[in-house]
């Protein structure tokens with residue numbers, strides 16, 4: 437069936453509403469994974485409960501974004517305050533899901549099956565990026581259970597579903613992983629005695645490369661590094677202004693043990709992990725990559741011709 441035929445039966449606004457609700461529900465699940473994966477808890481059981489009084493959250497109090505607003509971010513029973521991040525993640529996923537739906541409709545896919553697989557695949561990528569990025573922000577760890585299947589699914593989708601050229605995603609995945617782990621993990625360690633990057637970062641770049649091709653991986657790397665440096669500079673500035681505490685210890689990516697909690701606290705306040713910024717760069721590329729790359733190349737050409 438052609439997409440036009442389906443769009444005659446299902447109006448566009450219904451697809452947008454579906455995308456918003458679907459995105460918010462997966463945002464809610466992302467919150468569960470982000471909270472439980474670092475504690476090695478099941479993401480299915482037990483059902484959601486208040487972190488303070490442990491009363492189970494009833495289904496009508498578990499509606500993404502809406503319940504947070506109705507209950508003003510508090511537990512119905514003990515009034516303990518929940519982090520606003522839960523609602524922000526749900527809202528962001530709802531909006532990004534609508535964005536992915538618009539992206540798919542604008543790309544004029546040939547059949548409904550291709551349109552649907554594009555929507556689920558790109559939204560799955562956004563979900564994986566945000567979930568892995570926020571886990572990295574909280575714990576300085578990137579879960580293999582997200583990045584490794586992401587590499588396989590990305591290659592499969594690009595090569596067998598979209599029937600794109602196999603080179604860009606394969607170069608993105610293999611090249612991204614090889615270059616980063618050689619330079620920043622093993623090479624850096626040989627030179628400076630410790631890794632310059634977490635061991636999960638090359639796998640995240642490989643996932644981005646498998647899904648978005650090597651251009652996407654390169655864009656995420658450069659845009660992510662720029663934005664990460666900017667965030668790091670802001671953090672240092674803020675720390676100077678508030679004039680708090682001693683210099684933070686060096687971040688040791690190779691540490692295997694649980695570590696010293698106080699040292700970890702200081703690290704967390706002073707360092708920014710790379711994963712969230714790689715994820716941000718990849719999402720920017722997914723939505724604006726063509727425009728940004730064209731603008732960047734155009735600027736480069738103008739600079740060249742002005743120099744001639």
Ligand SMILES: [Zn+2]
Pocket residue numbers: 486487488489490491511512513514515516
């Ligand atoms: Zn409670």
